[in-house]
Amino acid sequence: MMKASLKKALADMKVGKWCFDSFVPAIRKALAARTASKNSTPENSISGLSLAALEVANNVSYDIVMQSQDSHRPVITGRRPEDPRSDAFWNPVLQQLSYKGKYGIVDLKSVTAKTRASLVDACAWIDEVDNDASIALRTHCTYLCCTEGGEFTSVSLPKALGIIFVNPREDVLTFKDLAVILIHELGHQELFALNTADRLIDFSSDKELVHSPLQGYSRPPIGRLHSAHAIFRMLAFEIKAKHQHIDGLKRDLRNTIATLKETSLTPFGRALVDDVYQTWIDK
Numbered sequence: 001m002m003k004a005s006l007k008k009a010l011a012d013m014k015v016g017k018w019c020f021d022s023f024v025p026a027i028r029k030a031l032a033a034r035t036a037s038k039n040s041t042p043e044n045s046i047s048g049l050s051l052a053a054l055e056v057a058n059n060v061s062y063d064i065v066m067q068s069q070d071s072h073r074p075v076i077t078g079r080r081p082e083d084p085r086s087d088a089f090w091n092p093v094l095q096q097l098s099y100k101g102k103y104g105i106v107d108l109k110s111v112t113a114k115t116r117a118s119l120v121d122a123c124a125w126i127d128e129v130d131n132d133a134s135i136a137l138r139t140h141c142t143y144l145c146c147t148e149g150g151e152f153t154s155v156s157l158p159k160a161l162g163i164i165f166v167n168p169r170e171d172v173l174t175f176k177d178l179a180v181i182l183i184h185e186l187g188h189q190e191l192f193a194l195n196t197a198d199r200l201i202d203f204s205s206d207k208e209l210v211h212s213p214l215q216g217y218s219r220p221p222i223g224r225l226h227s228a229h230a231i232f233r234m235l236a237f238e239i240k241a242k243h244q245h246i247d248g249l250k251r252d253l254r255n256t257i258a259t260l261k262e263t264s265l266t267p268f269g270r271a272l273v274d275d276v277y278q279t280w281i282d283k
Contacts, residue, residue: 002268003197010271018132073138075144077108077145106147106149108147111146112170119168126237136190141164141186147167148167156189201221201265201266202264206221212256227256229272236280
């Protein structure tokens with residue numbers, strides 16, 4: 001039987017609401033317990049934990065992880081602190097980003113005034129278009145970290161829940177482009193949270209590689225489901241914004257979910273596809 005929290009999440013997503021509040025508190029509680037049980041120094045407590053844990057771990061200061069002069073959320077930053085205690089957090093995170101970048105070493109990048117203004121405008125546009133998305137972003141995304149190196153525009157990592165890494169590409173991306181990118185990454189983070197409550201993919205299908213039409217290479221089902229979820233969130237936002245990419249996003253979502261076999265998904269994963277994604281394709 002499907003958990004009540006998962007049923008509520010389906011109902012919320014079907015009408016465009018975000019469902020972090022149903023899952024993040026439990027994630028924070030579990031991570032806080034994990035941190036407390038170690039009775040360790042802050043540098044060891046940070047290692048391998050998502051930022052959600054840092055918000056509730058009393059012996060860990062944000063200043064150890066990131067320096068910033070911003071007081072609002074999400075914090076826009078690109079400065080890695082000199083405090084060596086931060087290395088336990090940042091070294092594995094940046095190493096994973098470098099892998100995802102594939103073509104270069106990824107590091108944090110100082111934020112220019114132009115980039116900061118564009119990201120502030122992007123958040124303001126999200127505020128204007130979709131209040132629920134704005135609340136989700138400002139409540140559950142702690143940092144927007146600017147990067148350099150690698151060939152990606154934005155990335156989220158499950159072990160850095162609460163951080164969106166973005167390459168703003170000042171001469172190419174408008175603030176509206178950046179807003180949709182933030183929604184895309186917030187969609188990935190939402191599925192990370194959902195994945196703590198449900199496996200999403202049937203165990204027997206974990207390594208089932210199928211060509212992904214959007215990326216152009218073969219991916220396991222969890223990768224294709226993540227792609228679909230991010231597209232769904234972008235589509236819902238674009239529909240509310242009456243923006244320009246609606247038809248293309250519907251096509252991309254339709255093509256992506258077509259790669260997901262019914263037997264590859266858990267009942268909740270299948271409901272995501274049939275009851276949520278398809279609903280937004282049909283709008």
